[in-house]
Amino acid sequence: MxxxxxxxxxxxxxxxxxxxxxxxxxxxxxxxxxxxxxxxxxxxxxxxxxxxxxxxxxxxxxxxxxxxxxxxxxxxxxxxxxxxxxxxxxxxxxxxxxxxxxxxxxxxxxxxxxxxxxxxxxxxxxxxxxxxxxxxxxxxxxxxxxxxxxxxxxxxxxxxxxxxxxxxxxxxxxxxxxxxxxxxxxxxxxxxxxxxxxxxxxxxxxxxxxxxxxxxxxxxxxxxxxxxxxxxxxxxxxxxxxxxxxxxxxxxxxxxxxxxxxxxxxxxxxxxxxxxxxxxxxxxxxxxxxxxxxxxxxxxxxxxxxxxxxxxxxxxxxxxxxxxxxxxxxxxxxxxxxxxxxxxxxxxxxxxxxxxxxxxxxxxxxxxxxxxxxxxxxxxxxxxxxxxxxxxxxxxxxxxxxxxxxxxxxxxxxxDADNNLFITGRAKDLIIRSGHNIDPAMIEHCLEDHPAVALAAAVGWPDDYAGELPVAFVQLHPDQTVSVDELMNHAQDHIDERPACPKRIVILEALPVTAVGKIHKPSLRAITAEGAVAESLADQGFADVLAKGQVLASGGIEVEVAGSAENLAAVCDRLASVLGLTIKVEASC
Structure with missing residues (x-):
């Protein structure tokens, strides 16, 4: 050769x-x-x-x-x-x-x-x-x-x-x-x-x-x-x-x-x-x-x-x-x-x-x-x-x-002027709150500036009025402690775009990651979908219902709901339409 x-x-x-x-x-x-x-x-x-x-x-x-x-x-x-x-x-x-x-x-x-x-x-x-x-x-x-x-x-x-x-x-x-x-x-x-x-x-x-x-x-x-x-x-x-x-x-x-x-x-x-x-x-x-x-x-x-x-x-x-x-x-x-x-x-x-x-x-x-x-x-x-x-x-x-x-x-x-590239988020990861496009990176960078926070990831929480509300999940540095209230105050003080301030912050021991260590946002969306469904059903009197969010092979999110209430399926159908989610109802004995 x-x-x-x-x-x-x-x-x-x-x-x-x-x-x-x-x-x-x-x-x-x-x-x-x-x-x-x-x-x-x-x-x-x-x-x-x-x-x-x-x-x-x-x-x-x-x-x-x-x-x-x-x-x-x-x-x-x-x-x-x-x-x-x-x-x-x-x-x-x-x-x-x-x-x-x-x-x-x-x-x-x-x-x-x-x-x-x-x-x-x-x-x-x-x-x-x-x-x-x-x-x-x-x-x-x-x-x-x-x-x-x-x-x-x-x-x-x-x-x-x-x-x-x-x-x-x-x-x-x-x-x-x-x-x-x-x-x-x-x-x-x-x-x-x-x-x-x-x-x-x-x-x-x-x-x-x-x-x-x-x-x-x-x-x-x-x-x-x-x-x-x-x-x-x-x-x-x-x-x-x-x-x-x-x-x-x-x-x-x-x-x-x-x-x-x-x-x-x-x-x-x-x-x-x-x-x-x-x-x-x-x-x-x-x-x-x-x-x-x-x-x-x-x-x-x-x-x-x-x-x-x-x-x-x-x-x-x-x-x-x-x-x-x-x-x-x-x-x-x-x-x-x-x-x-x-x-x-x-x-x-x-x-x-x-x-x-x-x-x-x-x-x-x-x-x-x-x-x-x-x-x-x-x-x-x-x-x-x-x-x-x-x-x-x-x-x-x-x-x-x-x-x-x-x-x-x-x-x-x-x-920038020196040809440095800055990534601010994924087009598909935008959180849309009442028609307002929110870049998750704005929330994530703010929280990661807090000395106790190692990593942060922001996703949308399904909401029947706003479409989505911003929520954030954080992983702390080893041996660090901080309250959710302190993180919420930090976000309020440092995020100028008020609609982007997270409505909830959840502290996890470790953020879910892929096989190569990237934060797996679909897993976090499954958590928010599960929470949104569970809270909506509880507000409507379904206290004994179990909801479980999961990521499908297609990458989509599904919430499985198990309960014995007679009208549960009909309520979940309406809820799926309102929240824009896939909800699967399983009857429980």
């Missing part, structure tokens, strides 16, 4: 990996911590990583023999371990990778894998701690029963015959033939996402999309060959796979994988500063909840002088967290903003200037951002994105998701 002299000369992901192996073969590519108590790790060089990818690519291609003209698909159900990286890049070299969240139900996984026309499933083998292998077997059986060919099942670990590592040993580690390799506009991967609206979809990523993310990393993160960075995010998420993963490869950095659980491992958080010292980590970070947990842990005697800065992303970063990071570490916290449909990158840190608290990051070429409806700098509107990182569409959807190349993100925000 053609030898390239610079990472940015790569035209596909495989060429980028080969460049890293050719130029930095002896450097450490992956450091996998099998344990942090005691410290135990495994290291893999760039040359060894390339050889393993070559072996895996040949293994997969053998399994694609019946896939005809299309490039075969490898669905991956693995934690953030070295085999996940090997499988991902190998699948992209000779086919299409389909990394999936192992926490999804078997039905959801079967649906996504059927849509992807999966040829191979690489999954964590049977073990006492997870049911991933059982799900993989169930999915394979379901796909076969529905008239398709059963995918080949390959296990990583566990006592089953088809073992990934053993099968790799049977393959050649030589470079792949040129005729097997993809072009830049070939599809490299399907990443599952809810899209900007609607049901979960499989977003198409081309090799050019993913390389754009890798190049953005080396252009903005000031990473040098051999620098160590922590990647504690899951590989089914674009930030873990592409920003931290492929970006580290483009920089020839040492990617530290902090156990199979990543930042979901409490011991990793507890020992984070020791980890920074032990591996001379230059950059660490994650979602805001993880970063908040890190800085909530004392540095102690750990030498963290190797740390240059920290990053936060995947969700809005609370304003107070910037100060917390600098106070604890002496370095700045920068934000990163991206989405699956942009291969993970829209805004990146601008390390040439001090961090801008509240900013989601800096916009630089080749990324273009347009604020729909904005006439002047600072005007708010929906954020639209254009550039080579923007995906070509969703698998199986013929309609073009772009308008003249522009992707509507569904996020609301604005740009």
């Amino acid at each position: 053609t030898t390239i002299t610079s990472a940015t000369d790569a035209t596909n992901v495989y060429e980028l990996l080969n460049w890293a192996a050719d130029q930095h073969g002896d450097r450490t590519a992956l450091t996998y911590l099998t344990s942090v108590n005691p410290w135990q790790d495994v290291t893999i060089s760039y040359q060894a990583l390339q050889q393993s990818v070559n072996r895996a690519a040949r293994l997969f291609r053998q399994s694609f023999s019946e896939s005809g003209e299309r490039r075969g698909v490898v669905s991956i159900l693995l934690p953030n371990i070295p085999q996940n990286h090997i499988a991902l890049w190998a699948a992209e070299a000779v086919g299409v990778a389909n990394p999936l969240n192992p926490l999804l139900s078997a039905d959801a996984l079967a649906s996504l894998m059927a849509k992807a026309e999966t040829d191979v499933i690489v999954a964590l083998g049977p073990n006492p701690f997870s049911d991933i292998w059982q799900k993989a077997e169930s999915v394979a059986a379901t796909l076969a029963e529905n008239g398709g060919k059963a995918p080949r099942l390959i296990a990583v670990g566990g006592e089953v015959e088809s073992q990934f590592d053993a099968l790799l040993a049977e393959q050649s580690a030589d470079e792949l033939p040129d005729e097997w390799l993809p072009a830049g506009d070939d599809v490299a991967a399907y990443f599952h996402t809810g899209g900007t609206t609607g049901m979960p979809k499989l977003a198409l990523h081309t090799h050019t999309n993913q390389l754009c993310t890798a190049f953005a990393y080396i252009n903005t993160m000031a990473s040098q060959p051999g620098d160590a960075g922590v990647n504690g995010l899951p590989m089914f998420h674009v930030a873990g796979a592409l920003v931290n993963g492929l970006g580290a490869i483009a920089a020839a950095a040492n990617m530290v994988l902090p156990t199979a659980l990543g930042f979901r491992d409490p011991q990793v958080i507890a020992k984070h500063w020791e980890l920074v010292e032990r591996y001379k980590v230059c950059v660490s970070g994650g979602i805001p909840t993880s970063v908040a947990a890190m800085v909530g842990t004392p540095v102690g005697d750990a030498d963290i002088s190797s740390l240059r800065f920290m990053v936060g992303g995947g969700a809005p970063v609370p304003a107070s967290l910037y100060g917390d990071v600098e106070r604890v570490t002496g370095v700045s916290l920068y934000s990163i903003y991206g989405m699956t449909e942009c291969a993970g990158v829209i805004a990146m840190p601008n390390l040439d200037k001090p961090t801008v608290p509240g900013s989601a990051g800096h916009i630089s070429a080749p990324v273009e951002v347009l604020i729909d409806g904005a006439k002047h700098v600072g005007d708010s509107g929906e954020i639209c994105v254009r550039g080579p990182m923007v995906f070509p569409g969703y698998l199986g959807h013929d309609e073009d998701p772009l308008a003249e190349g522009w992707l509507r993100t569904g996020d609301l925000g604005h740009l």
Whole structure:
């Protein structure tokens, strides 16, 4: 194959990996911590990583023999371990990778894998701690029963015959033939996402999309060959796979994988500063909840002088967290903003200037951002994105998701004069009170400015008069206490837009989060829907009725009501209409 002299000369992901192996073969590519108590790790060089990818690519291609003209698909159900990286890049070299969240139900996984026309499933083998292998077997059986060919099942670990590592040993580690390799506009991967609206979809990523993310990393993160960075995010998420993963490869950095659980491992958080010292980590970070947990842990005697800065992303970063990071570490916290449909990158840190608290990051070429409806700098509107990182569409959807190349993100925000991007909320998350549009971020930022509050999330409480009333849920810093009355007074004193002042504030031990740690607002909406229904029924004399809010697979909210009153169903029908909710009535004995 053609030898390239610079990472940015790569035209596909495989060429980028080969460049890293050719130029930095002896450097450490992956450091996998099998344990942090005691410290135990495994290291893999760039040359060894390339050889393993070559072996895996040949293994997969053998399994694609019946896939005809299309490039075969490898669905991956693995934690953030070295085999996940090997499988991902190998699948992209000779086919299409389909990394999936192992926490999804078997039905959801079967649906996504059927849509992807999966040829191979690489999954964590049977073990006492997870049911991933059982799900993989169930999915394979379901796909076969529905008239398709059963995918080949390959296990990583566990006592089953088809073992990934053993099968790799049977393959050649030589470079792949040129005729097997993809072009830049070939599809490299399907990443599952809810899209900007609607049901979960499989977003198409081309090799050019993913390389754009890798190049953005080396252009903005000031990473040098051999620098160590922590990647504690899951590989089914674009930030873990592409920003931290492929970006580290483009920089020839040492990617530290902090156990199979990543930042979901409490011991990793507890020992984070020791980890920074032990591996001379230059950059660490994650979602805001993880970063908040890190800085909530004392540095102690750990030498963290190797740390240059920290990053936060995947969700809005609370304003107070910037100060917390600098106070604890002496370095700045920068934000990163991206989405699956942009291969993970829209805004990146601008390390040439001090961090801008509240900013989601800096916009630089080749990324273009347009604020729909904005006439002047600072005007708010929906954020639209254009550039080579923007995906070509969703698998199986013929309609073009772009308008003249522009992707509507569904996020609301604005740009300042220095091209820093500010995210103020989601278009669909607007709380509409008597026709007044309320941005939840206004409430959330106010409450997060209170010294006792770590995180806040605002949603609408269904109301028969106003449509919705703003309510807020908060999570406190460890060892902090505050009364609801004090938080209500704080909001009253600091929110100038009176209709936006929350009518209720609820203190939770922990806000509900997704598998990647983002605050899950549908769960909070289920709580408010349940409360609104229960209170309305109580006001009408139904004191013995039970109401339970739940999030449906579609993302919608349903309230189940159980009671024995004769006219309960009729009352709930009227209530559902008035509150704009779905209410299901179950008769109780």
